Amino acid sequence: xxxxxxxxxxxxxxxxxxxxxxxxxxxxxxxxxxxxxxxxxxxxxxxxxxxxxxxxxxxxxxxxxxxxxxxxxxxxxxxxxxxxxxxxxxxxxxxxxxxxxxxxxxxxxxxxxxxxxxxxxxxxxxxxxxxxxxxxxxxxxxxxxxxxxxxxxxxxxxxxxxxxxxxxxxxxxxxxxxxxxxxxxxxxxxxxxxxxxxxxxx
Amino acid sequence: xxxxxxxxxxxxxxxxxxxxxxxxxxxxxxxxxxxxxxxxxxxxxxxxxxxxxxxxxxxxxxxxxxxxxxxxxxxxxxxxxxxxxxxxxxxxxxxxxxxxxxxxxxxxxxxxxxxxxxxxxxxxxxxxxxxxxxxxxxxxxxxxxxxxxxxxxxxxxxxxxxxxxxxxxxxxxxxxxxxxxxxxxxxxxxxxxxxxxxxxxxxxxxxxxxxxxxxxxxxxxxxxxxxxxxxxxxxxxxxxxxxxxxxxxxxxxxxxxxxxxxxxxxxxxxxxxxxxxxxxxxxxxxxxxxxxxxxxxxxxxxxxxxxxxxxxxxxxxxxxxxxxxxxxxxxxxxxxxxxxxxxxxxxxxxxxxxxxxxxxxxxxxxxxxxxxxxxxxxxxxxxxxxxxxxx
Numbered sequence: 001x002x003x004x005x006x007x008x009x010x011x012x013x014x015x016x017x018x019x020x021x022x023x024x025x026x027x028x029x030x031x032x033x034x035x036x037x038x039x040x041x042x043x044x045x046x047x048x049x050x051x052x053x054x055x056x057x058x059x060x061x062x063x064x065x066x067x068x069x070x071x072x073x074x075x076x077x078x079x080x081x082x083x084x085x086x087x088x089x090x091x092x093x094x095x096x097x098x099x100x101x102x103x104x105x106x107x108x109x110x111x112x113x114x115x116x117x118x119x120x121x122x123x124x125x126x127x128x129x130x131x132x133x134x135x136x137x138x139x140x141x142x143x144x145x146x147x148x149x150x151x152x153x154x155x156x157x158x159x160x161x162x163x164x165x166x167x168x169x170x171x172x173x174x175x176x177x178x179x180x181x182x183x184x185x186x187x188x189x190x191x192x193x194x195x196x197x198x199x200x201x202x
Numbered sequence: 203x204x205x206x207x208x209x210x211x212x213x214x215x216x217x218x219x220x221x222x223x224x225x226x227x228x229x230x231x232x233x234x235x236x237x238x239x240x241x242x243x244x245x246x247x248x249x250x251x252x253x254x255x256x257x258x259x260x261x262x263x264x265x266x267x268x269x270x271x272x273x274x275x276x277x278x279x280x281x282x283x284x285x286x287x288x289x290x291x292x293x294x295x296x297x298x299x300x301x302x303x304x305x306x307x308x309x310x311x312x313x314x315x316x317x318x319x320x321x322x323x324x325x326x327x328x329x330x331x332x333x334x335x336x337x338x339x340x341x342x343x344x345x346x347x348x349x350x351x352x353x354x355x356x357x358x359x360x361x362x363x364x365x366x367x368x369x370x371x372x373x374x375x376x377x378x379x380x381x382x383x384x385x386x387x388x389x390x391x392x393x394x395x396x397x398x399x400x401x402x403x404x405x406x407x408x409x410x411x412x413x414x415x416x417x418x419x420x421x422x423x424x425x426x427x428x429x430x431x432x433x434x435x436x437x438x439x440x441x442x443x444x445x446x447x448x449x450x451x452x453x454x455x456x457x458x459x460x461x462x463x464x465x466x467x468x469x470x471x472x473x474x475x476x477x478x479x480x481x482x483x484x485x486x487x488x489x490x491x492x493x494x495x496x497x498x499x500x501x502x503x504x505x506x507x508x509x510x511x512x513x514x515x516x517x518x519x520x521x522x523x524x525x526x527x528x529x530x531x532x533x534x535x536x537x538x539x540x541x542x543x544x545x546x547x548x549x550x551x552x553x554x555x556x557x558x559x560x561x562x563x564x565x566x567x568x569x570x571x572x573x574x575x576x577x578x579x580x581x582x583x584x585x586x587x588x589x590x591x592x593x
Contacts, residue, residue, distance in 0.1 A: 001310035004405075005400065005405075008400050009546060010544070010546045011400050011403065012400075012402070013401050013546065014398075014401045014402045014403075015378075015379045015402055015403035020373050020402070021537045022370055022374075022533060022535075023373065025301075025302075026301060026302065027300055027301040028300075030292055031294050031299060032292060032298050032299070032303060032344050033277075034277035034289060034341065035277065035292070035294050035298075035341070035344050036276060036294030036343065037228075037294060037510070038294060039294070040225055040292050040294065040308060040341070041226065041274070042227055045225055049311050049312060049328055050312070051311040051325070052312075052313070052314075053313055054322040054500070055312075055516045056311075058308050058309055058310060058311040058316070058318075058327075059226075059292060059308045059309075059341040060226050060228075060229075060290070060292070060306070060308065060309055060341070061227075061309070061310075061311045061318070061331035062318065062327045063225060063328070063331065064255075064258060064259070064327030064330040065324070065328065066257055066329050067252075067255075071255075073239055074313050075253070079312075083313060083314060083315070083507075085265040086509070087318045088508075089252045089506075089508040090508070092252035092253045092325075093249075093252045093395055093477070096249065096252065096253065096254055096462040099256055100209065100210035100211070100256055102256075103209060103210065103257070104209075104210070104347070115578050119402070137588045156423070165316040202485035
């Protein structure tokens with residue numbers, strides 16, 4: 001195998017890792033370029049960006065297209081779901097599709113007057129229309145699945161909490177918790193309980 | 203001002219918007235003179251990125267002239283010509299001060315997953331982008347990078363994103379002299395990653411794609427070997443790469459494709475059709491499967507939340523090192539400017555099309571559909587159709 005390439009201009013000029021700006025990955029802390037502040041001033045203004053409930057406003061933020069209307073309400077609800085849950089992102093995608101419909105109906109154009117200049121060419125336009133139908137339907141189905149799953153999880157969590165508390169009280173009283181004990185499940189969560197049985201019945 | 207605006211998946215228009223204004227003492231306002239369309243803009247256009255709101259102006263690769271400075275800006279003045287990194291960095295937070303400006307914690311109130319980014323939805327802070335006549339730029343002392351007087355905007359335009367991203371991709375692949383590097387994707391980032399791999403001393407550079415004209419361009423522009431993964435028989439590109447490397451696989455693989463890959467119908471149907479995962483991760487899958495044991499996989503292709511189905515068990519059992527990040531553009535710009543000036547990287551050489559801003563939807567169409575042998579589109583705000591043309 002050829003390992004040197006005299007035919008390629010300046011081959012290997014950054015072969016020494018000390019010549020690579022990203023090595024090491026983290027450098028000794030220092031300010032970037034001409035930053036002169038220690039803590040940037042807080043941006044003010046009328047717009048309070050929709051954001052996760054646990055996150056404060058960052059020192060600067062974008063003010064373009066503030067959340068409003070029905071899609072804005074969905075976005076506010078989405079931001080109450082933690083980011084590590086799929087439902088957060090699917091709800092945002094769903095809000096995007098609702099927002100697109102609002103836009104077509106004319107809402108939100110007060111600050112930005114769109115003037116369509118090009119429609120996609122015929123094949124592209126057909127694909128775009130098909131996709132614009134597929135995406136909201138897919139998102140809605142996915143959101144339903146997630147909500148269903150989320151509801152099941154909530155049921156499972158509340159059952160586990162009750163179970164844990166009963167075990168703690170029992171231990172506090174000195175009662176032994178019989179093997180195979182389980183709380184009676186409501187009918188809607190039979191599947192969940194079946195899994196819990198496997199935990200306690202061995 | 204005139205600006206590109208997103209309307210719905212697969213639909214953008216150009217219309218009128220209010221001019222941006224100073225909203226923070228450290229803001230500047232930039233008159234945009236060049237603005238490129240990035241492959242990751244297509245993820246927004248195609249509706250893959252959550253919290254992309256109608257009316258949003260895309261564009262995170264742009265250069266221009268400062269027309270207004272906030273009262274807190276000390277090192278820049280009206281009239282300066284600058285190019286902007288796509289991540290918006292504060293310059294002093296925990297991450298910025300350690301060189302990780304793409305992970306700045308002061309500019310994105312909407313999410314923990316990235317810094318603020320120009321024109322990349324509210325998932326990255328809700329900043330309008332540079333495919334417009336004017337744009338608001340936060341932290342004018344940190345983000346703009348001066349364009350040398352003897353250089354044109356187009357010489358340095360790609361210092362905004364794709365050139366540093368390609369370079370960082372090669373860097374994260376931890377290339378040693380003589381290594382074989384496989385790069386998935388012959389788009390602009392893949393091309394720059396290939397050129398960077400040579401500068402880092404790679405022994406072989408192989409670029410994989412399915413678009414023949416892009417592979418031909420890669421051979422010509424970056425002196426690399428290429429393969430069309432649809433032409434390598436029943437066992438596919440992973441087996442072909444092993445055949446090329448004594449059965450072991452390349453020392454490093456780079457994913458320069460992202461979530462809109464093609465090549466696996468099942469992942470495509472689940473991820474791109476039904477959106478049950480964040481696009482199609484076939485490029486990562488092939489990287490993990492193809493690279494040699496204890497090799498490096500470098501990911502710069504863009505993937506959005508919520509998740510992707512990738513063979514992490516294979517990666518674990520092969521002892522791979524996976525490295526990835528959005529690009530910390532600020533730390534690469536001077537180094538890569540030196541490479542451009544020395545003629546080692548012909549950055550403007552990948553521009554295939556130029557359009558007035560008014561023609562941006564058409565530019566998106568040909569870039570997205572890979573028509574007219576399109577490699578890279580650049581928009582020229584304020585120009586008429588007669589003032590711009592193909593490369």
